[in-house]
Amino acid sequence: MVFSPYRLTAFRGCRSYLQLALLTFASLAASCGAHAQEASTSFREGAVAALEIISPFRLGLTNLANIDIPPHPPQTLINGSALGLAADGASAAIVLLRTTSKASVQFKANNGATLLAYDPTFLTHKPQSGTSALSVTPVAVGSGFYALALLQSPPSGAAPLYSQPIAISAQPLGGQVYKAALPLAPPPVLFVHGLWGDSSSLSSYYDKLSASAPWSNHPGSLFELTYPGASSFDSSDSVGALRTEVGQILSTAQKSGIVVGRVDAVAHSMGGLLIREYSQDSAYRIARNRFQGALYDIVTLDTPEDGSAMASYLIGHQNDGRKASVFSDFEAYSFWSAVCGTNANTSVGDCLASYGDPIAGGAVASLAPGNAVLQQAPTPHIPGALWSAVTATDSSGLVYDGVTLLIRAIYASESQAPSIFEILGGPNDDIVSLTSQLYDSPSPYVTDPGLAHTALLNAATDPAVTNSPLAISQTACWLQGIALAACPKPNPAVQASESVKASLRAAPGRLEIAAPKQARLGQPLIFRSSAKGIQSLEIGQLILGRTRRAPTEVKPVMLADGGAEFSVTPRLLGQVRFDITANFGDGRFDIVHEYVNVSVDSGRITALRADSQFRELADLDVGSVYFLSPAVQVEGLSKPVEIGPLAVYRIVTEAGTAPPITIDARGALRAVSPGSATIIVTFEGHTDRLSVSVK
Numbered sequence: 001m002v003f004s005p006y007r008l009t010a011f012r013g014c015r016s017y018l019q020l021a022l023l024t025f026a027s028l029a030a031s032c033g034a035h036a037q038e039a040s041t042s043f044r045e046g047a048v049a050a051l052e053i054i055s056p057f058r059l060g061l062t063n064l065a066n067i068d069i070p071p072h073p074p075q076t077l078i079n080g081s082a083l084g085l086a087a088d089g090a091s092a093a094i095v096l097l098r099t100t101s102k103a104s105v106q107f108k109a110n111n112g113a114t115l116l117a118y119d120p121t122f123l124t125h126k127p128q129s130g131t132s133a134l135s136v137t138p139v140a141v142g143s144g145f146y147a148l149a150l151l152q153s154p155p156s157g158a159a160p161l162y163s164q165p166i167a168i169s170a171q172p173l174g175g176q177v178y179k180a181a182l183p184l185a186p187p188p189v190l191f192v193h194g195l196w197g198d199s200s201s202l203s204s205y206y207d208k209l210s211a212s213a214p215w216s217n218h219p220g221s222l223f224e225l226t227y228p229g230a231s232s233f234d235s236s237d238s239v240g241a242l243r244t245e246v247g248q249i250l251s252t253a254q255k256s257g258i259v260v261g262r263v264d265a266v267a268h269s270m271g272g273l274l275i276r277e278y279s280q281d282s283a284y285r286i287a288r289n290r291f292q293g294a295l296y297d298i299v300t301l302d303t304p305e306d307g308s309a310m311a312s313y314l315i316g317h318q319n320d321g322r323k324a325s326v327f328s329d330f331e332a333y334s335f336w337s338a339v340c341g342t343n344a345n346t347s348v349g350d351c352l353a354s355y356g357d358p359i360a361g362g363a364v365a366s367l368a369p370g371n372a373v374l375q376q377a378p379t380p381h382i383p384g385a386l387w388s389a390v391t392a393t394d395s396s397g398l399v400y401d402g403v404t405l406l407i408r409a410i411y412a413s414e415s416q417a418p419s420i421f422e423i424l425g426g427p428n429d430d431i432v433s434l435t436s437q438l439y440d441s442p443s444p445y446v447t448d449p450g451l452a453h454t455a456l457l458n459a460a461t462d463p464a465v466t467n468s469p470l471a472i473s474q475t476a477c478w479l480q481g482i483a484l485a486a487c488p489k490p491n492p493a494v495q496a497s498e499s500v501k502a503s504l505r506a507a508p509g510r511l512e513i514a515a516p517k518q519a520r521l522g523q524p525l526i527f528r529s530s531a532k533g534i535q536s537l538e539i540g541q542l543i544l545g546r547t548r549r550a551p552t553e554v555k556p557v558m559l560a561d562g563g564a565e566f567s568v569t570p571r572l573l574g575q576v577r578f579d580i581t582a583n584f585g586d587g588r589f590d591i592v593h594e595y596v597n598v599s600v601d602s603g604r605i606t607a608l609r610a611d612s613q614f615r616e617l618a619d620l621d622v623g624s625v626y627f628l629s630p631a632v633q634v635e636g637l638s639k640p641v642e643i644g645p646l647a648v649y650r651i652v653t654e655a656g657t658a659p660p661i662t663i664d665a666r667g668a669l670r671a672v673s674p675g676s677a678t679i680i681v682t683f684e685g686h687t688d689r690l691s692v693s694v695k
């Protein structure tokens with residue numbers, strides 16, 4: 001039988017024993033009648049010795065500083081069996097053998113797990129060096145004896161074998177061997193997006209890891225954070241969202257029986273700075289993680305650890321408009337016209353804001369090198385965490401060409417415009433210098449010269465750290481604790497072809513689109529164009545200020561008149577902007593923005609979740625912020641669709657009690673006072689509930 005330190009299973013046939021937990025066998029007999037009498041008698045006769053593994057987090061204890069099982073067991077040990085142990089460098093389960101004599105017991109464990117003499121205060125100090133075998137003298141409890149040991153997950157730096165469980169055995173001196181097996185689980189992984197991103201920014205990582213061992217064998221262990229990507233990384237909203245998300249991840253693992261106290265994180269760009277800021281939060285080092293910190297393995301992807309001079313440049317030029325003309329720099333003029341439009345009053349700030357990427361204040365300001373926020377941020381070497389980094393220095397791909405042309409467009413001539421190299425210094429990934437990515441020198445790290453900071457199109461033509469098979473494979477390797485030299489070597493990142501780069505010659509006004517103004521979620525939407533020579537299309541979906549879906553390659557169907565027809569499946573709800581990029585056979589391209597009101601057929605909704613990740617939000621701290629992400633599952637779509645401000649929220653509490661939370665129309669939840677409540681979420685005739693407690 002396998003037990004979690006927070007959950008103890010009763011003797012067979014004695015359900016009330018679950019409520020009374022580890023009573024002495026004498027009191028058990030009085031409480032449970034004949035069944036307990038039989039168990040106690042058998043115990044004295046040596047027939048019911050049992051090896052149990054217990055989770056400390058499922059005992060229902062509010063104080064984890066002293067988990068003293070015998071001789072004074074807690075009276076609230078309910079459903080505490082450990083069903084797995086996470087290899088997070090800090091978690092530990094309690095091994096208990098009920099025996100019939102005081103003869104010493106030999107415990108053994110394998111697969112990197114270590115054993116220590118049991119200490120009721122083990123959660124108050126960091127893990128100690130253990131052994132694979134341990135001799136323990138049992139403690140008398142009533143008429144029997146308990147032999148206790150601490151089972152620690154593999155230490156930091158070890159490469160655990162997830163394909164095999166931990167085998168645990170216990171043998172009283174001269175007696176029989178009792179055995180148990182406990183699955184070794186990977187720590188949960190949290191994906192943290194960067195500046196102007198959202199929960200789908202690292203979907204390539206999520207999809208690949210969820211289909212790969214060991215995560216494919218532990219469904220529900222991958223999570224995508226949503227926080228306001230336009231806010232500074234040190235804002236209370238950003239840090240609060242991360243704090244709450246980590247708490248919910250651990251709560252979910254606890255309910256599934258996995259003993260886990262720490263989380264792995266994969267963070268892109270500014271997400272790495274948010275992680276650093278979180279490491280000084282009051283909730284970061286607690287007994288749950290043995291004060292080692294809530295994060296274990298951290299992989300950053302092109303994080304501007306020392307800021308980005310591109311942020312300073314954008315701030316300084318946010319009010320500049322187009323100065324390039326057809327005659328002075330036709331290429332830059334055409335690019336600006338295609339991307340930012342032809343309105344003479346449009347500025348750099350206006351252009352980026354139209355894509356939901358504002359420059360003014362917030363996140364961009366926090367990334368300018370030398371600013372106070374960066375200078376006061378904790379070190380990238382977060383104590384207790386293992387930091388690895390994927391870095392990149394692509395200066396020849398689509399990001400480079402696009403940023404270069406945007407910069408050139410605000411100057412009267414190309415000769416006046418600074419190069420990206422002059423702005424950032426080299427080498428760089430077109431957004432962040434390599435020097436900043438490696439600030440404070442992570443170990444290990446890999447630098448790939450073929451990757452950009454972010455993708456504009458797709459992995460084949462626009463390889464970036466956010467979608468590269470090389471970067472994803474390397475990250476998966478590190479998260480499993482595998483040494484760099486032993487990591488698999490996937491095919492190198494594909495460089496953008498010359499023909500794709502050449503397509504950055506804009507042809508504004510060439511693409512004419514006929515699009516319906518109404519569409520249904522999950523049902524094909526037909527666009528038609530009279531433009532001749534369309535060779536390929538990429539279509540992105542965007543709701544300003546909320547979320548976006550990366551461009552999808554779409555195959556056009558050529559019409560008899562030389563035009564084209566193509567179909568897109570709407571995956572977002574509300575006023576959706578479809579960004580349609582057409583590449584023509586002569587190497588030119590054009591971009592058109594079409595706004596479509598996407599609604600949903602309520603009859604096609606198969607499920608509504610008040611929150612796409614959690615069924616309840618337990619133990620929020622006063623002052624914390626959580627961004628609720630209600631979602632619907634719709635026929636025709638494989639993934640749920642977030643409905644955000646389209647939902648109706650209502651807070652319900654016990655009669656006469658003030659709500660301990662507030663929630664706005666966006667689904668932003670704030671904990672204001674201790675208490676409990678239920679959030680009722682309604683959308684298109686469907687309803688779901690989410691329970692919340694604030695401590």
